Amino acid sequence: MTTIDPTPVPGTTAPDIPDECLVAARAADAKSGEETVILAMGDLLGVTDAFVVTNGRNSRQVKTIVDEVEREVKLTSGRSPYCIEGLDDAYWVLMDYGDFLVHVFMDEARAFYDLEHLWNDAPRVAWVDAA
Numbered sequence: 001m002t003t004i005d006p007t008p009v010p011g012t013t014a015p016d017i018p019d020e021c022l023v024a025a026r027a028a029d030a031k032s033g034e035e036t037v038i039l040a041m042g043d044l045l046g047v048t049d050a051f052v053v054t055n056g057r058n059s060r061q062v063k064t065i066v067d068e069v070e071r072e073v074k075l076t077s078g079r080s081p082y083c084i085e086g087l088d089d090a091y092w093v094l095m096d097y098g099d100f101l102v103h104v105f106m107d108e109a110r111a112f113y114d115l116e117h118l119w120n121d122a123p124r125v126a127w128v129d130a131a
Contacts, residue, residue, distance in 0.1 A: 059090035
């Protein structure tokens with residue numbers, strides 16, 4: 001499990017997220033996923049620990065991101081998603097790993113559904129390698 005950044009308010013603890021979230025975010029980034037974020041959802045939602053949210057410019061890129069996330073998570077942890085929804089039109093693809101979800105949107109779908117605004121209280125997780 002990876003703890004979130006920034007440092008929590010004194011007297012509170014940082015929620016944990018599955019390490020595979022970092023793998024998923026980096027895999028999306030490797031295929032030019034845009035503005036990839038990880039939201040720690042455990043305290044807000046209760047049914048999953050985290051969301052990984054990213055987008056592509058077109059359906060081909062969205063499908064490529066989904067394929068890369070699935071491949072990298074499988075290689076590093078042996079895990080496969082329980083289900084993948086929305087792959088036919090690739091407007092909004094949801095990859096359900098149980099303890100975390102990966103949302104891969106097309107640009108306009110991400111702007112329309114605006115999950116980051118909807119879950120504005122969710123802490124954002126630092127995932128970019130310091131290089």
